[in-house]
Amino acid sequence: MDLANAAARVAFFDSGLGGLSVLHYACRNLRGEQFVFFADEDNVPYGTKKREDILHFVDEAFAFLSEQNIKAVVVACNTATSVAVVAMRQKYSMPIIGMEPAVKPALLAANGKRVLVVATPVTVNGEKLRRLLANLDAERRVDALALPTLVAFAERAEFSSAVVEAYLRRELLPYKLDDYGALVLGCTHFNYFKDSFRRLLPPDVRIIDGNEGTINELERRLTGINKRGDLPPVPPVYFYSGRRVTADDELRRLEQYMKRLDDMYLL
Ligand code: DGL
DSSP: OOHHHHTOEEEEEESSSTTHHHHHHHHHHOOSOOEEEEEOTTTOOOTTSOHHHHHHHHHHHHHHHTTSOEEEEEEOOHHHHHHHHHHHHHHOOSOEEOOOOOHHHHHHHTTTSEEEEEEOHHHHTSHHHHHHHHHHOTTOOEEEEEOHHHHHHHHTTOOSOHHHHHHHHHHHTTSOGGGEEEEEEOSGGGGGGHHHHHHHSOTTOEEEOSHHHHHHHHHHHHTTSOOOTTSOOOOOEEEETTEEOOOHHHHHHHHHHHHHHHHHTTO
16 A cells, blocks of 8 residues: 555635535545645635635635645535635645536436525525536426525524524525425525424425535545545544634534534435
8 A cells, every 4th residue: 555645635625614514425425535624714705706706715625635644635614615616626636526516316316396505695696506506497396595504504503593484484485485396595594504404394395415426436536546544533623714723612513513514414
């Protein structure tokens, strides 16, 4: 085994703590890798900012990560993917796996009914989603709704409250929910709210995120790149905007997010 390569790590990058949902899925489903998680906590949220500012933030994060013995990066952020993944792939040769709203599986799961994509304003209004829908949604069965306030709720760990539910109820009011067969979580921060969505949607509406597809793609791209093999799993290393997270209270906060994701996992 090439030890130098085997020690190289897989990075997960997000504007904030939404990307933990993708890391959480990877920790459960992808053995033999060591993970680094980078949350750009100084600059979250991205989804309401200008595209050029987002590109700059992502560029800075990648410059930092490229110095951290990384062999692949998962952009665990639909917004950053929409704005910056093409530019990062031009700049770096390592595999860079992006995320986009899981429209294709949702259309298949919706049983001929409509699909609602919820995401940030930047993702909803971006060229990338427009092109995805032009390719996949000839019948115009997909609607897109921006829910930026959910990102703020997630960042302050307000996962399930009357205020969260009232916000979602108000935003979903214009939609005839019985017409829908699937809801796409097109922002990684939205995975924390699966229980509220479940309560508000008719029971046959499938809730679909991009985690499985993203981690399958990561696994494919890592084929041929050494794994740590059978070495015992090691906990992820966390960074907030380039600062290593080591304080006990901060690590406990991250644990609380991971616990929440345990509860949301099978919903
Ligand atoms: N988690 C990010 C996404 O998947 C965006 C959140 C934000 O910073 O606005 O789009």
